[in-house]
Amino acid sequence: MQNKTNTQSKFKPLIVVSGLYLLLMIVLSVGDLSEFKEMKPNEWGDFLAGTFAPLAFMWLVFGYRQQGEELKQNTEALKLQAEELKNSVEQQKQLVKVTQVELELIKNKDDRQIKLETINAQPFFHFYEMKIAPLLQNPDGTTMGLLEFSFSLKNSRGVCREISITNANYNRSLILTTQFDLLENETSAEKIKLYLPFEFEYKNGESFPVDLEINYHDAYDIKQFQIIELSVERDYSSEELAFKMHTKRKGQSF
Known part of the structure; x- marks a missing residue:
């Protein structure tokens, strides 16, 4: 314009x-x-x-x-x-x-x-009353063959089903696999007993790890696993040959 x-x-x-x-x-x-x-x-x-x-x-x-x-x-x-x-x-x-x-x-x-x-669909495992006993050993207690692990397992998170516990780091050794169908949240602990046949020569001041692989189906019915490391040490507070264990979460599938 x-x-x-x-x-x-x-x-x-x-x-x-x-x-x-x-x-x-x-x-x-x-x-x-x-x-x-x-x-x-x-x-x-x-x-x-x-x-x-x-x-x-x-x-x-x-x-x-x-x-x-x-x-x-x-x-x-x-x-x-x-x-x-x-x-x-x-x-x-x-x-x-x-x-x-x-x-x-x-x-x-x-x-x-x-x-x-x-994560909320996974169990959170707690270990109580952990004990280890050598079933086969030489007289001086420095070499052990068959070990018996016993502990109580409790879950404080998601429900899990079809649980099986095996040894993760000794594939050639047969472990007596413990299986049970259900471990709910905050229920009574499940008593576990495992037998691990392998030869270990114990030396003073040393510890040896045992990796427990816990396989299960989570709350979504998806197969998962968690690996818990048990660190086994000689317990010198006892006059008899005794051991103590510590747990550490080492790996998982989720």
């Missing part, structure tokens, strides 16, 4: 000049009417060409200038559009980044929730 108004304002002086020029030509021609009557056609052509050539040249120059200004304005408009498009692209990029951050936060929250639910 503004460009149209500017163009009209530029047209007015040019129209006035053109009108004055034509009026001047008419006034000059009225005094020589007799000569116009005697003019031949080619003279008329020369007269009209000479009369209107300056006027046509003036309009031609005005048209070129007007076209150049319009082209400049179109160029500026294209630059503004390009700048707006660039700003829009940058805003879209920022929006995509914000969306990615939000999705990552949602994903992390979901992952943490799934991890928490998975």
